[in-house]
Amino acid sequence: MKYFAYILGFTLLFSCSKKQITVENTTAKPHLTFISCQKKMVRVEGGKYRPFVGEESDSLTSVKSFLIDETAVTNAEYLKFLKKNPQWTKSKVLKLFADSTYLHSWKSDYEIPADVSLDAPVTNISWYAAKAYAESVGKRLPTVDEWEFAARASEKLKDATENPEFTSEILNLYQQKYGYKKPVKQHAANAWGIYDLYGTIWEWTEDFNSVMMTGESRKDNTVNETLFCAGASVTSSDLRNYAAFIRFAMRGSMKANYTVNNLGFRCAKDLVEN
Known part of the structure; x- marks a missing residue:
C-alpha cells in the first residue's frame, strides 16, 4: 500500500502542467438578482511567493493586495442567494452549469439536511454557481495565486511554509472528515484573520483549471474525498510540497x-x- 501511494503521488505530481484553460463561455447564463452581504472580509497585503507547479515555479510570482472573506460561504448565506435567484436551485439549475450532484443532499430547493448546520460551509456547489453567488454580492472568486x-500563513506567521510543524498540521487537517457539516470557524484564524483554509472543505478558485492533471478527471464524490483528503502520497520525498500537491491535484481533476x-x-x- 505504501508503494502504491508513492507511485500515485509521483505520477500525479509530475503530470501537472501550467497552462491557462478558458472555462466555457455561454450566453445562457441566468439573470442575477443582487443581494446585500454583510460578511466580514480581511485584507491580505500583497507580496511574492514561489508557486508549486508550472513554468513559474522556479521564480517568484507577484500577488497584489486583496480582500477575502474570513470564512467560506455558509448554507445560510447561499440559501439567501437561492431565494433571490431561484434559477440556481437544485430543481431549476441548468445542467450546463451544475451536474446531477449539485446540492444533492438538500431535502428540497430551500431545505438543507438535518445533520448539517446552517452555519456550515455550503458544498456540492459548481464553479458556475460559486461564481454567480460571488457576482450577486459584488465580489469574485479568489485566484489560485491569491x-x-x-x-501560507499559520496562526502567528504570514509565511510559515518553512515551518515543519505547520506542514504537519495541514496534513493532519486534510485527514479529518465531515468538517463540512459543522459551523465555520472550526479552527483558529491564521495571521491574516482567515478561518478554515485547511481541514474543513476544498474551495473553488477563479482560475482553478489553470493547472490541469492528465488521466481520468472525474470519479464519484466518495473517491474524491478519500483520495484528496486522506493522504494518497504522504511518502512524497518533500512533505512541504505534499500539502500543496493535493490542492493542485484536486483543482486539476x-x-x-x-x-x-x-x-x-x-x-x-x-x-x-484611496
Whole structure:
C-alpha cells in the first residue's frame, strides 16, 4: 500500500502542467438578482511567493493586495442567494452549469439536511454557481495565486511554509472528515484573520483549471474525498510540497459544472486604494 501511494503521488505530481484553460463561455447564463452581504472580509497585503507547479515555479510570482472573506460561504448565506435567484436551485439549475450532484443532499430547493448546520460551509456547489453567488454580492472568486498566498500563513506567521510543524498540521487537517457539516470557524484564524483554509472543505478558485492533471478527471464524490483528503502520497520525498500537491491535484481533476460533497468556496475582492 505504501508503494502504491508513492507511485500515485509521483505520477500525479509530475503530470501537472501550467497552462491557462478558458472555462466555457455561454450566453445562457441566468439573470442575477443582487443581494446585500454583510460578511466580514480581511485584507491580505500583497507580496511574492514561489508557486508549486508550472513554468513559474522556479521564480517568484507577484500577488497584489486583496480582500477575502474570513470564512467560506455558509448554507445560510447561499440559501439567501437561492431565494433571490431561484434559477440556481437544485430543481431549476441548468445542467450546463451544475451536474446531477449539485446540492444533492438538500431535502428540497430551500431545505438543507438535518445533520448539517446552517452555519456550515455550503458544498456540492459548481464553479458556475460559486461564481454567480460571488457576482450577486459584488465580489469574485479568489485566484489560485491569491488563495495560495493567503494559505501560507499559520496562526502567528504570514509565511510559515518553512515551518515543519505547520506542514504537519495541514496534513493532519486534510485527514479529518465531515468538517463540512459543522459551523465555520472550526479552527483558529491564521495571521491574516482567515478561518478554515485547511481541514474543513476544498474551495473553488477563479482560475482553478489553470493547472490541469492528465488521466481520468472525474470519479464519484466518495473517491474524491478519500483520495484528496486522506493522504494518497504522504511518502512524497518533500512533505512541504505534499500539502500543496493535493490542492493542485484536486483543482486539476475538476470541470466547472462538477460538484463534490466537500467542495465549497469563499469570495474575494479587488482592493481599491484611496
